[in-house]
Amino acid sequence: MRLVTCLSGALLLTGVAGQSSRTVPPLAQVIDQKRFNTLGNRSAITDGNSQFIPPGYTAESLFAKPFHIYDDEFYDIIGPNPTLTLLNSTGTNPRFHEAPVWYPATDEVFFSQNAGAKAAGTGLTRSAVIQKISLAEVTPNITAQRTATPGQVRVEYVLPNPNIINPNGGTNYRNRILFVGEGQGPNTPPAIYLMHPYSPYNTSILLDNFFGRQFNSINDITINPRSGEIYFTDTTYGYVQDFRPPPGLPKQVYRFNESTGAVAVVADGFNMPNGIAFSPNGQHLYVTDTGLIQGYFGFNTSFPSTIYRYDVQADGTLENRKTFAFVSPGVPDGIHFDTRGNLYAGCGDGVQVYNPSGKLIGKIHVGGTAANFQFAGKGRMVILAETELYYATLAAEGAFPGTLY
Ligand SMILES: *[C@@H]1O[C@H](CO)[C@@H](O)[C@H](O)[C@H]1NC(C)=O
Ligand SMILES: *[C@@H]1O[C@H](CO)[C@@H](O)[C@H](O)[C@H]1NC(C)=O
Ligand SMILES: *[C@@H]1O[C@H](CO)[C@@H](O)[C@H](O)[C@H]1NC(C)=O
Ligand SMILES: *[C@@H]1O[C@H](CO)[C@@H](O)[C@H](O)[C@H]1NC(C)=O
Ligand SMILES: *[C@@H]1O[C@H](CO)[C@@H](O)[C@H](O)[C@H]1NC(C)=O
Ligand SMILES: *[C@@H]1O[C@H](CO)[C@@H](O)[C@H](O)[C@H]1NC(C)=O
Numbered sequence: 001m002r003l004v005t006c007l008s009g010a011l012l013l014t015g016v017a018g019q020s021s022r023t024v025p026p027l028a029q030v031i032d033q034k035r036f037n038t039l040g041n042r043s044a045i046t047d048g049n050s051q052f053i054p055p056g057y058t059a060e061s062l063f064a065k066p067f068h069i070y071d072d073e074f075y076d077i078i079g080p081n082p083t084l085t086l087l088n089s090t091g092t093n094p095r096f097h098e099a100p101v102w103y104p105a106t107d108e109v110f111f112s113q114n115a116g117a118k119a120a121g122t123g124l125t126r127s128a129v130i131q132k133i134s135l136a137e138v139t140p141n142i143t144a145q146r147t148a149t150p151g152q153v154r155v156e157y158v159l160p161n162p163n164i165i166n167p168n169g170g171t172n173y174r175n176r177i178l179f180v181g182e183g184q185g186p187n188t189p190p191a192i193y194l195m196h197p198y199s200p201y202n203t204s205i206l207l208d209n210f211f212g213r214q215f216n217s218i219n220d221i222t223i224n225p226r227s228g229e230i231y232f233t234d235t236t237y238g239y240v241q242d243f244r245p246p247p248g249l250p251k252q253v254y255r256f257n258e259s260t261g262a263v264a265v266v267a268d269g270f271n272m273p274n275g276i277a278f279s280p281n282g283q284h285l286y287v288t289d290t291g292l293i294q295g296y297f298g299f300n301t302s303f304p305s306t307i308y309r310y311d312v313q314a315d316g317t318l319e320n321r322k323t324f325a326f327v328s329p330g331v332p333d334g335i336h337f338d339t340r341g342n343l344y345a346g347c348g349d350g351v352q353v354y355n356p357s358g359k360l361i362g363k364i365h366v367g368g369t370a371a372n373f374q375f376a377g378k379g380r381m382v383i384l385a386e387t388e389l390y391y392a393t394l395a396a397e398g399a400f401p402g403t404l405y
Helices: 059-064 073-078
Strands: 003-005 011-013 028-030 067-069 083-089 098-103 108-112 130-134 156-158 167-173 176-181 191-195 203-207 217-223 230-235 252-256 263-267 273-278 284-289 306-312 318-326 335-337 343-347 350-354 360-365 372-375 378-385 388-397
Touching (some): 098 176, 108 378, 176 217, 230 273, 252 273, 273 335, 318 343, 335 372, 350 378
Parallel strands (some): 098 167
Antiparallel strands (some): 003 011, 108 130, 217 230, 230 252, 252 263, 372 378, 378 388
8 A cells, every 4th residue: 555645735545455456547546445444433414414424525625636536447437537627616506417418410418507506596486497508618627617707608598498497317318308397386397398409499298287286396207218108206395495386296207208198106215206217128227316405494414315226117117215325525416327237326425326236436526516417328417416417428328318218
């Protein structure tokens, strides 16, 4: 084991017992978990959401080399020279929040602002906005660039016609984009919207109720790769963020068949069902529960920050709920897979990567909440970190290319 001292004075390990001596890429560092297996009275994070800075590290040292290797499997994911570039920062307005969708035909990534954030000016008076960037404008910086060069990428507003109210989840669907909106007040119900990804962004509403009852606030959406049916989570963030009425339905996961209009509940028993994604082979569905975060009611550390896994039957029903992973800090919000079946989760310190057995193998550390992110084909990823927008390059490839369905 060799110790080197980096500029900030923190000790960085370049070789760790039990791990290989593979070359650590310039922007990566090996995190030796044994160094913090015992912390004594230094383990004092009480809110579940604060950053964990292990002994021997500093916020700066974690930031300086943002690809954190927890297991050798992560080397193949990041490749020899991963990069992380800050594309834009907004100070306080959380413009970079959710619903990231890559549209390959134009190489654009769409995403939404934070719907319930006071700092975004959203709530009962104004809906969150959809925005987009063109990846053709993006050049990765080979050093971890933490100061955005203004104007290096344009962040453009997208104005759907008619508007999509409080968009929070999205996915590619039949060469268009499905967004889910969380609704607003009692008169604008949450809904599934289908948007044409070109100006003038013509949009239609596919579903906005369950047999006459409004959903609470639809959060995220995905497609079953084996059947083409739509799956979505309905939770109560609109209520706990003060822009929707009290719950009118349990917090559940639904399946929707666009051809027949059939809508069915496929899972319940959640505190805050949130992110949703199928494994690349479609045999498993993963649903996150972000109960730790209760909106304006604060954090509740006795509630889940958990990713659950189900077996998906041929008829589209779910079986065998299994606890796949519990994350810290923060919650597993948006989740996506690479082609090899590793699960990536947007968490309280960045994007955390879990192998198929639920083991944390690495992180793309941004030092704060990354609610969601999206692969943009092979080796490219856009990370939404609330007031910061990042672009990562790595070796992995997203499981579902944008035009699959
Ligand atoms: C931890 O324990 C040590 C030894 O008892 C004590 O000196 C130190 O002040 C404690 N630290 C905290 C944060 O309580
Ligand atoms: C890359 O980032 C470094 C460090 O922030 C900066 O000095 C350099 O100008 C950036 N290069 C480009 C091409 O933007
Ligand atoms: C962020 O994007 C907006 C819109 O394109 C631009 O006006 C602003 O200068 C950018 N800010 C930074 C720090 O890049
Ligand atoms: C969008 O909708 C308008 C009517 O609202 C229609 O005239 C136009 O042809 C549509 N454009 C596309 C590309 O579908
Ligand atoms: C929808 O339901 C019909 C009738 O059960 C079925 O044939 C079809 O495969 C389902 N899936 C989709 C994507 O329409
Ligand atoms: C967390 O939830 C539990 C169970 O409902 C409740 O007893 C407790 O008061 C909550 N704590 C906070 C801080 O809200």
